[in-house]
Amino acid sequence: MLRLLRSLGVVLLLVAVAGCAVRFVPAYDATIEADINDLHKKVLAFLNKMQVAGRSDAGKYTSSAVKSFYTEATATTANLALRATIRDTGKQCPTETAAQLLFGAGGPLEAALSRVPATAQPGGPAPTATTPTAQQVACSAVNIVNMDATLRRMEAQHRANGRLALTRSWAKIFNTEVRAALFVEAQLKSAMP
Amino acid sequence: MALNLQDILPTVIGAAQREAGQTWPQIRTLAETSLRDLSQAIVEAGEGVISGEATADEARVIVEEALRAATGVLAAAVVGGQAAAQRIVNAAIAAVRQAVNAAIGIPLL
Numbered sequence: 022m023l024r025l026l027r028s029l030g031v032v033l034l035l036v037a038v039a040g041c042a043v044r045f046v047p048a049y050d051a052t053i054e055a056d057i058n059d060l061h062k063k064v065l066a067f068l069n070k071m072q073v074a075g076r077s078d079a080g081k082y083t084s085s086a087v088k089s090f091y092t093e094a095t096a097t098t099a100n101l102a103l104r105a106t107i108r109d110t111g112k113q114c115p116t117e118t119a120a121q122l123l124f125g126a127g128g129p130l131e132a133a134l135s136r137v138p139a140t141a142q143p144g145g146p147a148p149t150a151t152t153p154t155a156q157q158v159a160c161s162a163v164n165i166v167n168m169d170a171t172l173r174r175m176e177a178q179h180r181a182n183g184r185l186a187l188t189r190s191w192a193k194i195f196n197t198e199v200r201a202a203l204f205v206e207a208q209l210k211s212a213m214p
Numbered sequence: 215m216a217l218n219l220q221d222i223l224p225t226v227i228g229a230a231q232r233e234a235g236q237t238w239p240q241i242r243t244l245a246e247t248s249l250r251d252l253s254q255a256i257v258e259a260g261e262g263v264i265s266g267e268a269t270a271d272e273a274r275v276i277v278e279e280a281l282r283a284a285t286g287v288l289a290a291a292v293v294g295g296q297a298a299a300q301r302i303v304n305a306a307i308a309a310v311r312q313a314v315n316a317a318i319g320i321p322l323l
Contacts, residue, residue, distance in 0.1 A: 163289035208297035
């Protein structure tokens with residue numbers, strides 16, 4: 022109780038010093054939201070093209086259109102990630118444990134994946150979830166940083182294999198990251214004083 | 215045995231709901247849609263391996279990416295809680311600002 026009163030006192034003191042309002046989340050930036058939407062359309066269009074292209078030349082990593090897409094898209098995500106990170110510096114997002122419970126070793130998805138027949142997995146053991154890379158950024162920036170990482174991983178797969186498999190899965194993952202990023206932007210907008 | 219989304223999804227959403235606790239109603243729509251998409255992505259990756267469309271390594275990358283995307287959904291939920299707290303505190307301050315400033319005689323709030 023004493024701790025709660027102290028915390029409340031600190032908040033009130035900060036409010037008094039600040040003069041008007043508290044801030045727990047960074048300021049909303051309309052250009053970040055617009056850039057996320059713009060990038061989303063380009064990535065989905067690209068993945069649709071890759072699905073149609075399949076193993077034809079248009080779907081190969083060596084295609085100039087493919088390389089051009091990755092160059093532009095990763096430049097956009099790098100810029101977005103930088104802007105999202107610097108608007109809320111010095112914070113870390115404590116979501117690792119929760120995600121691990123869902124998708125990590127022994128979680129429900131890994132249990133389901135363990136049912137894939139071993140004979141149907143050329144080239145290696147059954148897919149298993151691994152610990153995610155530690156997020157060293159604020160929660161408000163996590164999804165934008167993830168979008169950048171996802172595009173780079175997708176490009177690395179495309180480059181290594183020559184063509185991009187599982188385009189629908191990539192689209193669903195990118196959709197999830199965009200949806201969560203836009204949810205964050207909507208929350209920041211709604212919290213503006 | 216083939217992967218079945220309907221077998222996986224209730225377990226995944228149940229685990230997310232338990233983890234989210236009291237914040238679940240606030241993030242339910244985002245979480246359910248996202249977890250359905252991520253589970254579907256993993257199921258399709260598994261089917262891709264079975265059909266020969268993809269290698270196990272390619273499917274494994276999808277699983278790892280889905281894990282990271284799930285972390286992002288949880289991060290978004292955290293921001294939702296922080297933003298709600300900011301709205302509540304600032305609304306409370308706004309509600310008493312005029313009365314407090316008038317009583318003190320200076321624009322404290």
